[in-house]
Amino acid sequence: MSALNKVRSAGFTVSLDGDDLLIEPFSRLLPSQIDFLKINKSKIIDDLIQEQLLIPKKRSGLKPADRQRLLDYMAFIDETDDDLIQDYLDGCERDSMVLQYQLEYIVAEMEPKAPAIEKMIKCGDCLYWRPINLHGRGGGHCAAGVYPLGCCHWSETHKLCESFEVKNG
Numbered sequence: 392m393s394a395l396n397k398v399r400s401a402g403f404t405v406s407l408d409g410d411d412l413l414i415e416p417f418s419r420l421l422p423s424q425i426d427f428l429k430i431n432k433s434k435i436i437d438d439l440i441q442e443q444l445l446i447p448k449k450r451s452g453l454k455p456a457d458r459q460r461l462l463d464y465m466a467f468i469d470e471t472d473d474d475l476i477q478d479y480l481d482g483c484e485r486d487s488m489v490l491q492y493q494l495e496y497i498v499a500e501m502e503p504k505a506p507a508i509e510k511m512i513k514c515g516d517c518l519y520w521r522p523i524n525l526h527g528r529g530g531g532h533c534a535a536g537v538y539p540l541g542c543c544h545w546s547e548t549h550k551l552c553e554s555f556e557v558k559n560g
């Protein structure tokens with residue numbers, strides 16, 4: 392496993408900030424993880440640059456019908472923040488795998504069902520939630536592996552999840 396994937400599999404998001412690395416959430420890094428990052432920084436930067444070079448080849452192209460489906464889902468979960476919605480659309484447009492995952496996820500989420508609302512939780516309240524935005528809302532990842540690494544889902548969506556652990560504080 393590459394150094395980049397090791398960091399990601401530990402639940403952190405890694406991106407380039409100019410010539411430097413941006414690790415989120417930085418405050419959760421253990422001293423041993425910081426040492427690992429120092430040793431492997433140049434390898435991780437190289438891998439991120441390679442990834443960025445590959446991104447245009449994987450763009451989904453977002454067809455109008457898919458775009459509308461994603462917007463319908465934003466309305467379904469009462470998301471009204473234009474910046475968050477645009478982030479979501481951009482993320483799906485950038486990567487065809489993420490788009491595919493989201494479209495399947497949306498079908499399951501929007502199916503009529505009668506859930507036990509008192510048992511429903513939100514990923515944003517979970518210990519394993521790793522937001523991709525500094526403000527902590529909107530898209531993110533599940534560090535418990537309930538969703539595949541790299542697939543964004545939404546912090547505000549009500550759902551049932553057996554792996555949910557309430558976040559401290």
Ligand code: SF4
Binds near residue numbers: 517519533534538555
């Ligand atoms: S464990 Fe479940 S509730 Fe927690 S972040 Fe993952 S999917 Fe969301």
